[in-house]
Amino acid sequence: MASIPNPVDNENPNENDTNPNNTITNTIPIFISTESLHAILSHQTLIDHLQSSLPAASSSLQTPIRQSYSVSQSSSLLLMPSWSSSPSLPYVGVKLVTYFPQNSALNLPGVHASYVLFSSVTGQTLASMDGTVLTLYRTSCVSGLASKILARNDSETLVMIGAGAMAPHLIKAHLSARPSLRRVIIWNRTIEKARKLAEEMSENAGFDGVCFESNECLEEIVGLGDIVSCATNSETPVVKGERLKAGAHLDLVGSFKHSMMECDDEAIRRGRVFVDNEAALVEAGELVGAFERRVIEKGDIGGNLVELIKGEKVGRRSSEQITVFKSVGSAIVDILAAQLVYETYIGKQ
Numbered sequence: 001m002a003s004i005p006n007p008v009d010n011e012n013p014n015e016n017d018t019n020p021n022n023t024i025t026n027t028i029p030i031f032i033s034t035e036s037l038h039a040i041l042s043h044q045t046l047i048d049h050l051q052s053s054l055p056a057a058s059s060s061l062q063t064p065i066r067q068s069y070s071v072s073q074s075s076s077l078l079l080m081p082s083w084s085s086s087p088s089l090p091y092v093g094v095k096l097v098t099y100f101p102q103n104s105a106l107n108l109p110g111v112h113a114s115y116v117l118f119s120s121v122t123g124q125t126l127a128s129m130d131g132t133v134l135t136l137y138r139t140s141c142v143s144g145l146a147s148k149i150l151a152r153n154d155s156e157t158l159v160m161i162g163a164g165a166m167a168p169h170l171i172k173a174h175l176s177a178r179p180s181l182r183r184v185i186i187w188n189r190t191i192e193k194a195r196k197l198a199e200e201m202s203e204n205a206g207f208d209g210v211c212f213e214s215n216e217c218l219e220e221i222v223g224l225g226d227i228v229s230c231a232t233n234s235e236t237p238v239v240k241g242e243r244l245k246a247g248a249h250l251d252l253v254g255s256f257k258h259s260m261m262e263c264d265d266e267a268i269r270r271g272r273v274f275v276d277n278e279a280a281l282v283e284a285g286e287l288v289g290a291f292e293r294r295v296i297e298k299g300d301i302g303g304n305l306v307e308l309i310k311g312e313k314v315g316r317r318s319s320e321q322i323t324v325f326k327s328v329g330s331a332i333v334d335i336l337a338a339q340l341v342y343e344t345y346i347g348k349q
Contacts, residue, residue, distance in 0.1 A: 002034070010287035016086055029125040037133050040344045041337075044176040047139040047148065049340050050333060051309055058306045060086040063331045065279065075100045077236075085120050091342075092118040095131045096349045101233050109165050110233070111135065115242040117338050127342050133336075136169045138337040139329055142276050142305065143251045144173030146325040149308050150225050150274065150315045151249035154180050159225030161218070161238055161262075163188035164196045166231040166253065168205075174209050174227055174251075179341060184212045185224065189218040219243055230254055230262040241266030246320045252286060256328050260285040263324075265295045272326035274315070280328045287326060 030041075037147050066077040083092040087210055097113040103109060112129030118124060138264040146153075160167050163186055175181050186200065188194040194214035201212040215221045222228060222243040229251040232238060244250060250271060252262050268290045281287055283300055290296050302323075303313025316323055 015128060025068050027119075027124050027126060029343070030127040030342075032127055032129040032341060034130040034133055037129055037341055038099070040341050042048065043141055043144060043173045046337060046340060047144045047173065050059060050138075050141055050145055050336060051148075053336050053339075054306055054332070055310050056086075057084070057089060057336055059333055060084050060089065060340050061332050061335065071098070074102055080329075080331040080334060082335045083120055083237065083336065084335070089335070089339060090120045091126070091335060091339060092120045092123070093331065095120075095135070095331065095334050096132065104164075111165070115334065115338055117335075117342055127338075127345075129338065129341060130311065132165075134337050134341070135329070136166055138296075138333045139166065139253060139327065140169035140173035141337075142327050142329075142333055143170055143253055143325065144177035145172050146274065146276070146305060146327070147227055147249055148177035150323040150325060151178055152247050152316070152319060153180065155180055155226035155249070157226050158184045159221050159228045160184060160186045160231075161188075161222075161229065162231040162254065163193040164191075168201060168229055169199060170229045170251070170253065171201060172207075172228060175210060176204075176228065181227070182187075182210055184210060185221045186212070186214045187216070187218050188214075188223060194344050214269065227251065232262055233260060234262055235259050237261050237264035237267075239263040239267055241270045243269070244270060245323055246322065248322050250322065250324045252284070252324065252326045255285045256283055256286050258283075258288050261289060262286060265290055265293060265321075267324065269295050271305055271322040272302045272317070273300065273324045274304065274308065274313075275325070276305045276327035277330045277332070278304065279330065280326045283328045284326050294317065342348055 034154055061081045061082050063086045070076045071077050078097040080095040095115045099111055101110045115131035115134050115241050117127045158174050158181050160171055186194040186198050198212045198214040221246050227249045233255045254262050307313040308315050
């Protein structure tokens with residue numbers, strides 16, 4: 001996506017010129033509301049944007065390892081910066097995230113975030129937006145893009161494990177990436193949440209011909225999934241590898257600490273594993289544990305998302321092969337999602 005000039009919101013720009021040639025003017029930072037963000041983004045457009053932009057952005061962006069701090073025994077603060085001086089991506093972005101898993105008892109989301117976008121030319125603040133919603137879109141669309149590449153073309157059944165804030169986004173992203181999907185089965189530890197989500201998706205998802213249902217027997221439905229997507233904070237495996245059907249694609253989203261684990265070693269052993277980026281190799285509990293127990297070696301990893309997009313690594317090799325995609329997120333996809341939001345917003349003004 002081509003870059004655009006910084007917006008000038010002052011009625012008389014000359015009053016705030018930063019140089020006598022009038023080439024750069026002060027900007028008033030924009031607050032992009034959550035409603036506007038929802039109106040701008042769709043899972044399909046963001047999947048397409050990531051697929052076209054990730055290869056170039058991954059080589060031009062500076063993305064330090066995220067900083068994570070323990071605020072309490074169970075809660076965390078994460079800082080995720082990135083920046084680029086490329087003409088096509090002239091931004092500095094920072095996401096600030098809090099993770100409070102105990103919020104579920106308060107009927108509140110466990111993750112809250114803000115995202116701030118700056119100009120990498122002048123350092124001026126350009127925009128701020130809801131980083132929580134941005135994260136929901138970018139995380140789900142990374143999984144959608146991976147299933148577009150790795151899942152079978154004839155995938156019909158999606159099993160969604162977890163019914164939190166991420167679940168409806170993951171469902172929509174997978175349905176956008178794999179239009180052959182016709183059945184979505186939702187499981188959650190609290191079955192009522194799964195039932196409620198299935199009803200909401202049936203009424204509001206906007207995917208004609210797709211059946212949404214819930215099921216309380218996890219072991220039964222895992223074996224039905226052509227795509228099995230997990231978004232939980234579980235520290236014990238919820239997906240047993242022996243239950244996965246031949247040719248299934250397993251999408252692991254929830255874990256980002258060594259103590260977290262959404263699948264067992266057998267799932268890792270049976271599958272060919274891919275990651276969104278190299279941080280997954282040192283952060284994801286499923287992989288770190290598998291390496292320590294010598295279930296697989298780091299050299300057994302099939303590749304990362306950029307390598308798959310560029311065709312440098314082969315994805316699915318047969319219709320019977322099980323593929324596993326583990327994502328932990330990155331500042332690269334944050335800034336690309338923020339770019340799409342910001343530039344689309346400015347383009348409509």
